[in-house]
Amino acid sequence: MHVKLIKHLVDLGFQENESRIYLAILELGSGTVTDISKVAGLNRTTGYDILERLCLYGMVHRSVTGKKRIYAAEPLSRLGHFLENKKKQAERRLEDLKHVLPDLQSVHKTELKPVIKFAEGTDAMQNLYLNILDAKSTIYSILNLKNYAETFHEFGDYQLAERMKRGIKQKCLTIDTDMSRWWYDKTYKGNKKREENTQYRWLPWDGRYSTGGEIMIFDDKVIGMLSRASENVAFEITSQTVSDFLKIIFEMAWEKTGETKIETKIKKKN
Numbered sequence: 001m002h003v004k005l006i007k008h009l010v011d012l013g014f015q016e017n018e019s020r021i022y023l024a025i026l027e028l029g030s031g032t033v034t035d036i037s038k039v040a041g042l043n044r045t046t047g048y049d050i051l052e053r054l055c056l057y058g059m060v061h062r063s064v065t066g067k068k069r070i071y072a073a074e075p076l077s078r079l080g081h082f083l084e085n086k087k088k089q090a091e092r093r094l095e096d097l098k099h100v101l102p103d104l105q106s107v108h109k110t111e112l113k114p115v116i117k118f119a120e121g122t123d124a125m126q127n128l129y130l131n132i133l134d135a136k137s138t139i140y141s142i143l144n145l146k147n148y149a150e151t152f153h154e155f156g157d158y159q160l161a162e163r164m165k166r167g168i169k170q171k172c173l174t175i176d177t178d179m180s181r182w183w184y185d186k187t188y189k190g191n192k193k194r195e196e197n198t199q200y201r202w203l204p205w206d207g208r209y210s211t212g213g214e215i216m217i218f219d220d221k222v223i224g225m226l227s228r229a230s231e232n233v234a235f236e237i238t239s240q241t242v243s244d245f246l247k248i249i250f251e252m253a254w255e256k257t258g259e260t261k262i263e264t265k266i267k268k269k270n
Contacts, residue, residue, distance in 0.1 A: 030072035114239035125234040
């Protein structure tokens with residue numbers, strides 16, 4: 001059999017044995033279950049089941065000659081219809097999931113102990129970060145954009161657009177650096193809708209502390225993006241208790257900063 005063609009068909013949504021049977025029909029032009037199954041390298045029973053399935057897909061048709069069933073492939077343009085049907089089925093299932101998910105969540109027993117995940121490298125870190133798009137509450141963020149925005153600024157634009165679409169709000173306690181100001185001015189300043197969605201309050205830069213990246217607290221999760229070159233790792237802690245402790249600390253710090261932005265003198269060029 002054509003290994004590459006089988007792989008291509010599998011990538012298009014066929015099962016491997018379906019790919020084998022379909023290619024066998026294309027090679028033969030038409031044939032009985034026995035003939036097609038033999039070329040495909042499958043037993044007759046399996047071949048029959050798959051041929052009937054391909055008929056349902058609209059990829060194959062059957063006819064009867066005497067006592068024999070003869071199968072032949074429909075025009076190759078039917079592959080497009082097959083993929084369209086797959087797409088529609090997936091869309092329906094996504095809609096069904098929205099209705100089923102609350103019931104599944106109601107019976108899901110989460111672990112009492114904190115669950116911790118790690119991700120290393122830019123791509124893995126970004127994938128973990130995207131969990132914030134499932135947030136059901138305001139995201140509390142502690143942020144130092146120095147050595148963070150330089151690497152993740154394009155991804156930051158993407159996640160902001162997605163977060164805005166979903167109406168997820170965010171409060172950011174941001175360490176006041178040149179990079180942080182640049183990011184805020186570029187992304188939020190003068191855009192009323194974005195400023196209402198994502199509130200910034202500024203913390204004085206303090207050289208005693210080594211920070212780079214972001215800590216986000218929401219729902220029962222804490223996600224950390226540690227972006228300094230020596231770290232370049234992300235983590236996620238799932239624990240209502242840990243999350244609630246950090247929310248208390250964040251809210252105290254948020255109130256202490258007040259409504260106005262703190263204009264700080266950067267003691268060290270960043």
